[in-house]
Amino acid sequence: MSIGATHIDHIVISSNDSAATAELFATNLGIEIKRTMSRPGTRAHLEFAKLQEVVLEFAGPGEVQPYDEVKARLSGFVLAVPDIDAAVAELRSRGVDVGEPHAAVQPGAKLAGIRSGTNGVPLALIQYGALPLPAGEGA
Amino acid sequence: MKAKKIDHVGIVVKDLEAAIATYQSNFGFEADRSRGGAVPAMGIRNAFIPVGESDLELFESTASEGPVAKFAQERGEGVFMISIEVDDVAAAVEHLRGLGARVGDPSPAGVAFVSMKSTHGVNLHLVQRTPAEPGG
Numbered sequence: 295m296s297i298g299a300t301h302i303d304h305i306v307i308s309s310n311d312s313a314a315t316a317e318l319f320a321t322n323l324g325i326e327i328k329r330t331m332s333r334p335g336t337r338a339h340l341e342f343a344k345l346q347e348v349v350l351e352f353a354g355p356g357e358v359q360p361y362d363e364v365k366a367r368l369s370g371f372v373l374a375v376p377d378i379d380a381a382v383a384e385l386r387s388r389g390v391d392v393g394e395p396h397a398a399v400q401p402g403a404k405l406a407g408i409r410s411g412t413n414g415v416p417l418a419l420i421q422y423g424a425l426p427l428p429a430g431e432g433a
Numbered sequence: 434m435k436a437k438k439i440d441h442v443g444i445v446v447k448d449l450e451a452a453i454a455t456y457q458s459n460f461g462f463e464a465d466r467s468r469g470g471a472v473p474a475m476g477i478r479n480a481f482i483p484v485g486e487s488d489l490e491l492f493e494s495t496a497s498e499g500p501v502a503k504f505a506q507e508r509g510e511g512v513f514m515i516s517i518e519v520d521d522v523a524a525a526v527e528h529l530r531g532l533g534a535r536v537g538d539p540s541p542a543g544v545a546f547v548s549m550k551s552t553h554g555v556n557l558h559l560v561q562r563t564p565a566e567p568g569g
Contacts, residue, residue: 296462301484305442309553322529323517345437347487364553365553366554367554368512411455412459413491414445414508416511
């Protein structure tokens with residue numbers, strides 16, 4: 295059996311200044327930052343670029359603290375699945391520790407973190423179109 | 434320079450065969466046995482697991498020195514690097530050097546390593562999978 299993962303949906307690059315890291319990657323790699331997000335309450339500033347089917351997510355604090363240098367690291371990735379509830383049930387049946395699916399920052403998407411069975415890789419599942427879109431956020 | 438896609442995500446593991454079995458058992462992923470194996474020059478064994486248009490590359494260190502061995506000693510297992518496919522790796526290296534980045538010369542296999550000092554600490558590789566187009 296398979297959880298039906300179709301592709302790597304996004305790779306998370308964490309940084310103490312996500313805007314600076316996103317700008318560096320955009321400039322050096324010739325990629326475009328498609329979306330930025332600093333939602334009140336999340337205490338995070340996110341920037342997103344897309345390389346074909348994979349999103350690069352640059353994640354950092356909402357309020358950048360003074361620093362000597364920008365420090366970034368690869369902090370994990372997310373697999374796209376067509377049915378997150380079925381995928382989570384499948385993983386749990388194999389003894390994998392998976393969090394309960396919840397609304398992701400991506401509109402209409404549900405996300406579930408995987409806490410074991412990944413060889414040390416912070417990994418999560420995402421399903422798009424799993425929730426109604428918030429008013430005013432059409433596809 | 435134009436980045437084309439994420440070619441692969443590199444993951445350092447302690448035991449390659451056990452990790453392949455874990456990813457197969459838990460996620461249903463199958464390793465592509467036509468690729469990978471021992472790479473003595475890099476002190477690793479590796480395996481590729483296709484996921485969509487990209488691969489997961491699992492690394493096991495077989496040496497006491499080198500980047501993979503260092504990562505394994507300091508952090509154990511985890512996400513090690515990302516590799517981005519470009520149309521023309523030589524042109525990409527030239528472009529990045531023009532921006533002040535430190536980048537190694539491309540290998541005969543079309544791979545270039547970008548210094549982590551030029552990526553805010555992210556381990557980033559560039560790879561060219563097809564011959565560059567004339568004039569491109």
